[in-house]
Amino acid sequence: MRRLMAIAFMLMRVTNISASFVRQRPSRHVRKLETTLRMRSDDAPLQGKTCLVTGSSGGIGKGIAHRFAEAGADVIVHYHSRKSGAIKTFSEINDEPYEGRCIGIIRADFRDARQVKEMFRCVLDEILLGNRLDILVNNAGIVTKMAIEDDDESLSSWHETMAVNLHAPLQLMRLSHMHMKSTQVNGRKGGVIINNTSIHGSRSVEYMQAYAASKAALDSLTRGLACEYAEGGIRVNAIAPGVVPVERTEEAFADPNVVDMWTPHLPVGRLGKVDDIADATLMLATNEWMSGSIVTVDGGMTGRANMPFRPRPARQSAPEVNGSSEGSTVEFEVPLI
Numbered sequence: 001m002r003r004l005m006a007i008a009f010m011l012m013r014v015t016n017i018s019a020s021f022v023r024q025r026p027s028r029h030v031r032k033l034e035t036t037l038r039m040r041s042d043d044a045p046l047q048g049k050t051c052l053v054t055g056s057s058g059g060i061g062k063g064i065a066h067r068f069a070e071a072g073a074d075v076i077v078h079y080h081s082r083k084s085g086a087i088k089t090f091s092e093i094n095d096e097p098y099e100g101r102c103i104g105i106i107r108a109d110f111r112d113a114r115q116v117k118e119m120f121r122c123v124l125d126e127i128l129l130g131n132r133l134d135i136l137v138n139n140a141g142i143v144t145k146m147a148i149e150d151d152d153e154s155l156s157s158w159h160e161t162m163a164v165n166l167h168a169p170l171q172l173m174r175l176s177h178m179h180m181k182s183t184q185v186n187g188r189k190g191g192v193i194i195n196n197t198s199i200h201g202s203r204s205v206e207y208m209q210a211y212a213a214s215k216a217a218l219d220s221l222t223r224g225l226a227c228e229y230a231e232g233g234i235r236v237n238a239i240a241p242g243v244v245p246v247e248r249t250e251e252a253f254a255d256p257n258v259v260d261m262w263t264p265h266l267p268v269g270r271l272g273k274v275d276d277i278a279d280a281t282l283m284l285a286t287n288e289w290m291s292g293s294i295v296t297v298d299g300g301m302t303g304r305a306n307m308p309f310r311p312r313p314a315r316q317s318a319p320e321v322n323g324s325s326e327g328s329t330v331e332f333e334v335p336l337i
């Protein structure tokens with residue numbers, strides 16, 4: 001009953017106004033788990049930390065939110081249009097026997113810089129309530145596919161892509177940095193920022209120039225801000241995924257021909273999974289010697305040059321040693337002592 005009331009409360013509070021939020025006490029179920037089923041702290045590397053994952057209403061962001069909660073973090077979910085997806089992430093995390101939990105849901109449209117600012121204020125003042133933010137995962141993004149000449153005269157699509165994929169993450173990094181460097185709670189200081197970029201940040205294909213440029217710029221900011229923010233004890237890294245089917249691409253990948261088209265280009269022999277990306281993101285959150293890194297997770301796709309596939313050359317016979325190719329021993333010019 002309490003759980004139903006909590007969800008009803010959430011549905012009432014998550015509205016379509018600029019930046020809205022929901023703060024939740026952990027359900028009775030979760031509180032019980034906290035006392036009875038807690039994972040060992042050794043297994044929960046993010047125990048006691050808080051984390052905001054933007055764009056966690058589905059796809060990769062949802063996978064990261066799950067993984068971080070599993071690792072002990074208190075997670076805040078952000079969404080733009082998929083309210084039901086955000087609530088699902090929230091409920092699933094709080095239903096699992098994680099040491100962490102989902103402590104809030106917040107909505108903001110990153111095309112509007114004012115909403116980004118207001119969202120961050122709500123996260124600190126209305127959800128964290130004096131606690132600090134330890135980890136920011138800039139995951140939200142839009143995948144724009146368009147020939148440059150098909151954009152309108154004001155380059156609306158270009159600007160929208162930059163606003164969501166580059167300007168909002170930059171604004172959130174800036175706000176997080178100011179907060180993290182100046183806020184200590186229970187000895188927790190510094191912080192971690194992880195940007196979800198893409199292999200398109202370093203590789204070019206047709207009709208994805210706005211997307212690729214936004215991700216390349218975010219890669220560059222990741223490296224640069226890792227230097228600038230180091231003094232405040234804040235590490236900045238990026239994950240650059242390859243092809244990972246998510247709800248957004250469900251229809252396309254339902255066609256086996258599409259899967260067959262991609263698979264030969266993936267040396268590991270399969271498309272990515274959300275968990276592949278979540279695992280690598282957790283590694284970036286926990287490895288304290290990593291900063292300024294762009295970690296490619298793409299099944300080996302970009303490691304291979306874009307050359308035609310070549311047949312395996314015929315095996316050469318083993319070179320002869322001392323006149324015999326089998327059972328020969330090496331003879332030393334200098335006698336062994």
Ligand SMILES: NC(=O)c1ccc[n+]([C@@H]2O[C@H](COP(=O)([O-])OP(=O)(O)OC[C@H]3O[C@@H](n4cnc5c(N)ncnc54)[C@H](OP(=O)(O)O)[C@@H]3O)[C@@H](O)[C@H]2O)c1
Nearest residue numbers: 055057059060079080081082109110140141198241243244
């Ligand atoms: N999947 C891949 O193959 C792949 C590969 C490389 C990189 N990536 C990157 O991974 C990230 C997640 O993408 P995904 O593939 O998991 O797709 P997705 O499920 O569509 O995730 C995109 C997220 O961004 C949010 N978002 C979209 N427009 C927004 C806006 N105007 N304001 C605020 N948030 C907005 C969405 O929120 P709502 O759904 O609530 O609107 C959603 O949660 C993106 O940055 C993407 O570039 C994905």
